[in-house]
Amino acid sequence: MKRLLTAALITCIAMMLAVPAMAAPTIKIGFNIPLTGDIPKVGEASKNAAEMLKADINGAGGLEVGGKKYLLDFIYEDNEAKAESAVTTALKLITRDEIIAMIGPNSSKQAVPGGQVANDNGVVMVSPWSTNPATTEDRPWVFRAAFLDPFQGPVAVNFAVKTFNAKTSAVLYDLSNDYSKGLAEIFKDLFEKKMGAGTVLAFESHGTKDQDFSAQLTKIISKKPDFIFVPDNYNQVALIVPQARQLGYKGEFMGSDSWGSSELMTLCGDACKGLHFSTHYAAAGATGATKVFIDRYKAKYGETPDDVAALTWDATRVVLQGIQNGGKITGKLKKDRKAVLKGMKQIASFAGITGNMRFDDQGDPIKCAVVVQISQTGKFEFRQSVCPE
Amino acid sequence: MLVSIIQNIINALQWGSFYALIALGYTLVYGVLTLINFAHGDVFMVGAYIAFFVSTFLLTTIGLPGWVVLALCIPLTMILTSMVGVTLERIAYRPLRKKGAHRLYVVITALMCGLILENANLALLGASRKAFPPLIEVYVYNIGGVIFTNLKIAVIITAILVFLFLQWVVTKTRVGMAMQAISYDKFAVPLMGIPLDQIIVVTFVLGSGFAGLAGLLFAMSYPILDPYMGALIGWKAFIAAVVGGIGDIRGAFLGGFLLGAVEILVVAFFPSTYRDLIAFTVLLAILTWKPTGLFGIAQTTKI
Numbered sequence: 001m002k003r004l005l006t007a008a009l010i011t012c013i014a015m016m017l018a019v020p021a022m023a024a025p026t027i028k029i030g031f032n033i034p035l036t037g038d039i040p041k042v043g044e045a046s047k048n049a050a051e052m053l054k055a056d057i058n059g060a061g062g063l064e065v066g067g068k069k070y071l072l073d074f075i076y077e078d079n080e081a082k083a084e085s086a087v088t089t090a091l092k093l094i095t096r097d098e099i100i101a102m103i104g105p106n107s108s109k110q111a112v113p114g115g116q117v118a119n120d121n122g123v124v125m126v127s128p129w130s131t132n133p134a135t136t137e138d139r140p141w142v143f144r145a146a147f148l149d150p151f152q153g154p155v156a157v158n159f160a161v162k163t164f165n166a167k168t169s170a171v172l173y174d175l176s177n178d179y180s181k182g183l184a185e186i187f188k189d190l191f192e193k194k195m196g197a198g199t200v201l202a203f204e205s206h207g208t209k210d211q212d213f214s215a216q217l218t219k220i221i222s223k224k225p226d227f228i229f230v231p232d233n234y235n236q237v238a239l240i241v242p243q244a245r246q247l248g249y250k251g252e253f254m255g256s257d258s259w260g261s262s263e264l265m266t267l268c269g270d271a272c273k274g275l276h277f278s279t280h281y282a283a284a285g286a287t288g289a290t291k292v293f294i295d296r297y298k299a300k301y302g303e304t305p306d307d308v309a310a311l312t313w314d315a316t317r318v319v320l321q322g323i324q325n326g327g328k329i330t331g332k333l334k335k336d337r338k339a340v341l342k343g344m345k346q347i348a349s350f351a352g353i354t355g356n357m358r359f360d361d362q363g364d365p366i367k368c369a370v371v372v373q374i375s376q377t378g379k380f381e382f383r384q385s386v387c388p389e
Numbered sequence: 390m391l392v393s394i395i396q397n398i399i400n401a402l403q404w405g406s407f408y409a410l411i412a413l414g415y416t417l418v419y420g421v422l423t424l425i426n427f428a429h430g431d432v433f434m435v436g437a438y439i440a441f442f443v444s445t446f447l448l449t450t451i452g453l454p455g456w457v458v459l460a461l462c463i464p465l466t467m468i469l470t471s472m473v474g475v476t477l478e479r480i481a482y483r484p485l486r487k488k489g490a491h492r493l494y495v496v497i498t499a500l501m502c503g504l505i506l507e508n509a510n511l512a513l514l515g516a517s518r519k520a521f522p523p524l525i526e527v528y529v530y531n532i533g534g535v536i537f538t539n540l541k542i543a544v545i546i547t548a549i550l551v552f553l554f555l556q557w558v559v560t561k562t563r564v565g566m567a568m569q570a571i572s573y574d575k576f577a578v579p580l581m582g583i584p585l586d587q588i589i590v591v592t593f594v595l596g597s598g599f600a601g602l603a604g605l606l607f608a609m610s611y612p613i614l615d616p617y618m619g620a621l622i623g624w625k626a627f628i629a630a631v632v633g634g635i636g637d638i639r640g641a642f643l644g645g646f647l648l649g650a651v652e653i654l655v656v657a658f659f660p661s662t663y664r665d666l667i668a669f670t671v672l673l674a675i676l677t678w679k680p681t682g683l684f685g686i687a688q689t690t691k692i
Contacts, residue, residue: 175662204661209621211611214400215656222393235518238613246529247396248536267520267613 026073027063027329029319030093032104032114034081042106043078045309046128048301050074050103053316063320066328072320075099079110086110090117090125098333099123101319101340106308108132115142124340126319128311131257136363141341143363145315145354146280149179153186155278155369155386156229156254157194163276163383164252166226168199172216172240174232175205183231183256201225206236217244227252234259238267245271252276260307265378275374280307281354282372282382290353307354314352321347355385392534397657398650403541403610405649406548409642410603411626412633413555414596416641419630420572421592422486424495428477428502430623432597435506436470436604437614438514441521443469448522459524466605467598474597475590477502483586503623510616521612544606551599552642559638564591572636632672634685643683648672 031050035043054072062069075097079086086105093099094117101124105114111130118125119139127135127144136142160166169191173184188200201223204216220228221244230240230253237259244253255277264272283294283304293313297305323329325343329336349358357367368385375381411433418426443465447458481498528539559565567588570578579585607622608614625648633644648668655667676682 204656206661207665209617211607211613211618211622212400212404214404215397215653216661218393218396218400219657219661222396235613235615238520239611242612246527246536246538246541248529248531263518267518269520269523 025068025070025329027065027070027323028073028075028097028099029316030090030097030099030102031074031076032079032086032089032093032102032110033076033106034110035076035078036080040081041306042081042129042308045306046104046106046312047076048297049305049309049312050076050316052297052300053313057320063323065324065326068328070329079105079114081107081110083109083113086114087117090114091121094118094121094123100323100329100333100336101125103128103312103315103319106130106312108135111135111144115139118142122334122341123337124319124322124344126315128315129308133362133364139363143318143344143359143365145311145318145352145357145365147367147369148364149182150186152231152256152278152369153183153190155371156187156231156256157190159276159278159371159384159386160227160229160252160254161194164227164254166252167195168201168223168225169227169229170202170204170220170223170225171200171229172204172206172213172220172232173230174208174236176208177233179258180231180233181205184229187229187231208236210236211239213240213243214247217247217249220244221247221249225251227254229254231256232258234261234264235267237264237272238269241268241275242271254278257307260372260380265374273374273376273378276371276383277374278369278371278386279380280370281310282370282380284372284375284379285382287382289351293353310354314350314354314357317352318344318347318350318357321350393657395535397653399535399537399541399545401650401653402545402646403649404653405646406544407603407607407622407645408626408629408648409548409645410551410599410606411623412630412641412645413551413638414600415627415630416633416635416638417555417568417592417596420636420638421568421589422482422495423492423572423636424482425499425627425635426596427496427499427623427627428506429596429600430619430621430626431503431506432470432474432477432619433600433604433607433623434510434614434616434619435473436466436597436601437521437608437618438510438519438604439469439473439601440466440605440608441519441614444524445522448524455524455526462524462605463602466601470601470604471594471598473506474593474600478590478593483589503620507616507620514616519614521608521614523612524609540610544610547602547606548642548645551602552638555595555599556638558595564588568592628669628672632675632682634682637682637684640682640684647683 033043033046054074057063058071062071077089077093079089093102102118103126105111106129108130111127112134115125115135119141125142129146130144131146131149133148136144171184171188174180188203191200202220204220206213206216230237253275257279259277260279286294294305322340322344325346326339349356355368357365360366368387370385371383372380373383414429418424440462444458444462447453447461481502482495485495530537559568567583571588629644629648630641633640651668651671655664659667
């Protein structure tokens with residue numbers, strides 16, 4: 001009897017020990033995102049999208065790598081939207097949590113230093129939202145899912161030439177904002193290259209705190225451009241557009257992704273309806289996989305996913321694709337991380353919900369941007385995607 | 390070319406009107422107290438917010454038509470904003486004056502009052518901007534290629550009327566005479582039976598009231614409000630008042646239009662990148678040529 005009990009006990013213990021070993025092995029991916037600080041909404045959107053993806057894959061038994069199924073383990077760490085915290089968070093994820101790849105940081109302020117850590121430690125990093133070229137520059141381990149600041153210029157040029165039938169243009173930009181100034185200059189170069197020298201009829205600037213644009217607009221309107229390119233923040237757009245209308249301008253405007261705030265319409269009102277701007281993705285009027293994603297996200301979290309959520313979804317799926325391409329998980333961290341990098345480099349083309357993309361030598365996606373039109377109800381509706389030539 | 394010049398002059402008149410309206414407030418207070426009321430730009434900001442709350446309340450809660458709201462909004466905004474100005478004078482400037490503090494300390498107090506107004510607004514209402522509701526239908530007129538709106542014309546006419554009114558108050562009424570007397574000799578005036586404090590309160594009522602009117606018109610013309618909107622325009626209006634000769638009503642009025650014209654015309658004829666550089670070089674040149682400003686007379690009666 002006593003023996004039997006002992007035997008049963010041993011079997012029990014053996015079984016208890018065996019259970020974890022028998023469960024599917026896991027793949028750890030770290031998320032370096034701002035859950036507190038200035039932009040907590042960005043971190044929240046990233047986490048929401050990632051949780052939805054994890055539930056999908058783990059619900060289906062896990063991710064298949066080299067003929068074996070692995071469960072996903074996502075570790076979310078808060079970088080407080082600070083550059084120095086992004087560095088410590090990256091180190092924590094890489095050394096303590098032993099992640100195989102990192103998603104984030106999101107904004108360039110954190111992604112540029114965070115990318116340095118990932119690159120130095122030999123861990124694949126994909127930033128969903130960062131648009132600053134420095135994030136991936138000369139860092140073979142670092143990738144991103146968003147297009148670059150210098151890419152939007154060509155998007156605006158190509159779209160406007162095609163859709164507005166534009167032969168001439170004018171630019172009004174914010175002199176003290178590097179984003180706006182850089183984009184304006186790129187736009188001017190490309191437009192003149194495409195349409196001939198001198199076709200940018202006016203190239204005018206203003207200050208960040210300016211409220212009156214009548215002098216610049218009078219100058220622009222007197223040159224009669226086919227459209228005005230305004231790579232400005234949404235709060236200035238809301239002043240510029242109505243003022244141009246009050247100076248008798250009836251033509252088109254073209255904007256950039258800095259227009260894409262839901263606050264644009266509460267500030268600008270009717271004057272901005274019908275205008276176009278380029279952005280990462282359009283929630284209203286989306287089709288196919290993008291629409292499925294939006295509907296599911298809405299059902300789960302009760303709000304329309306913004307561009308960060310969609311880009312995080314894509315960034316995470318790109319990493320998973322890289323892991324699958326890598327062949328098999330050996331359990332040796334250094335070897336596995338290297339395999340992921342190899343797998344990432346093998347991605348020839350990736351069908352994301354923010355568009356198809358492939359990576360160039362710098363780890364930047366070559367992908368189409370979306371041009372949206374502001375509808376009569378104030379929604380940002382998909383017009384067309386514009387691809388780099 | 391002629392069309393473009395006229396167009397730019399209309400733009401400059403509108404933009405200069407705001408400088409002039411705010412500069413008048415600086416100059417009134419300076420004329421009476423020799424105090425640079427650096428909170429004045431933020432009083433203008435408060436005026437714009439008061440106009441915002443009064444008009445949204447009348448439009449949405451009571452549901453009055455736009456023009457009625459505007460007609461009610463003008464006096465209400467002016468009264469409420471002048472109360473803000475008078476409150477500042479009562480709790481910040483008067484105690485220092487009674488204690489005989491040096492003018493420098495009062496100026497620093499004024500700067501702090503401005504910051505308090507800005508940050509109180511930020512703390513109470515948050516950093517997000519407010520959109521001012523359209524009160525009147527804006528019509529765009531085109532006469533021979535020169536384009537203007539009814540709002541623009543209204544702003545310019547209002548600025549001129551306010552100037553004429555203040556000029557009349559200061560030179561023709563008993564209160565105005567008392568103001569001039571105070572600026573002439575602050576110590577002898579109470580001995581003549583002129584109530585010093587009351588005259589100072591009237592000065593602040595006038596200055597802040599018209600800053601409130603400027604805030605309302607500004608919010609109608611540039612319908613996005615944020616807590617820092619008064620800071621830069623306030624500084625520039627102060628410069629306008631100095632260039633015109635601070636302490637002189639005509640100086641503030643002309644200085645405001647001069648600054649507006651310089652800013653607009655520089656953009657019209659030079660690359661806009663150089664706007665502030667050229668505009669302020671011109672103003673510096675004027676001050677070097679006439680350090681007391683266009684209408685200023687060194688150390689004599691002001692206002």
